[in-house]
Amino acid sequence: METATHADPNEHPPKTKRQIFILSGQSNMAGRGGVIKNPHHHPNKRWDGVVPPECHPDPSILRLSAALRWEPAHEPLHTDIDTKKVCGVGPGMCFANAVRRRVGGEFGLVPCAVGGTPMKEWARGEELYENMVKRAKFSVTGDHGGEIKALLWFQGESDTSSEHDAEAYKVNMETLIHNVRQDLNLPSLPIIQVAIASGFEYMEKVREAQKGIELPNVICVDAKGFQLKEDNLHLTLEAQVKLGHMLAEAYLTHFVA
Incomplete structure (x- = not known):
């Protein structure tokens, strides 16, 4: 029986440039698809593995691990990044597969999302922002x-429970975009x-901000x-x-010649 040998993704350069995508934000990017209650065990949630x-x-799809090593990408993509919660399926793998089918080549996904994190934790100088930039540079x-x-x-979603945070969202997001590009x-x-699908009292204000960035x-x-899902906060597996398909379509439509 032959065993397949795979080249170390950290060693040999592919023929074309690896196409890198940074995945960032909070829990719905990290992925809670397929995370279910686990009533008789601790922790009280688990991923169903579907x-x-x-x-x-x-x-052709790799992910950058928390230890800054390229490895074959598979669900859950954020398992060693969003470590305080149980991670399941997010949009990243579906996105990468959909883009791959259209453009080919090798892909590198850089997961950076952490659940429950408000915009202020993504400001320049904060740990989450600096880690995202470090991983992207690497x-x-x-x-x-x-x-x-x-x-x-x-x-x-974490910015929808306070009017102050919701009102500051547009400026803060524009600052984040400026900073990360710089x-x-x-x-x-x-x-x-992604304009959020869930949240609290000031959800519409945050959505307005997201859709208003020009x-x-x-x-x-x-x-x-x-x-x-039942928590009215996290996208289901199907969602x-x-x-993932919607993000791929947006990327292919706007950014692929």
């Missing part, structure tokens, strides 16, 4: 010659942000109406697959 066909691994080092193609951003030296880095190369896709 991986839809759209999210299956592929040899992703293009080495022999493989990767190129950051876009930042996918899904965050804002710090990565990518002044026209494509940003695809900066070059910033696209907003809307998750409103997507199916939510995450739908979002």
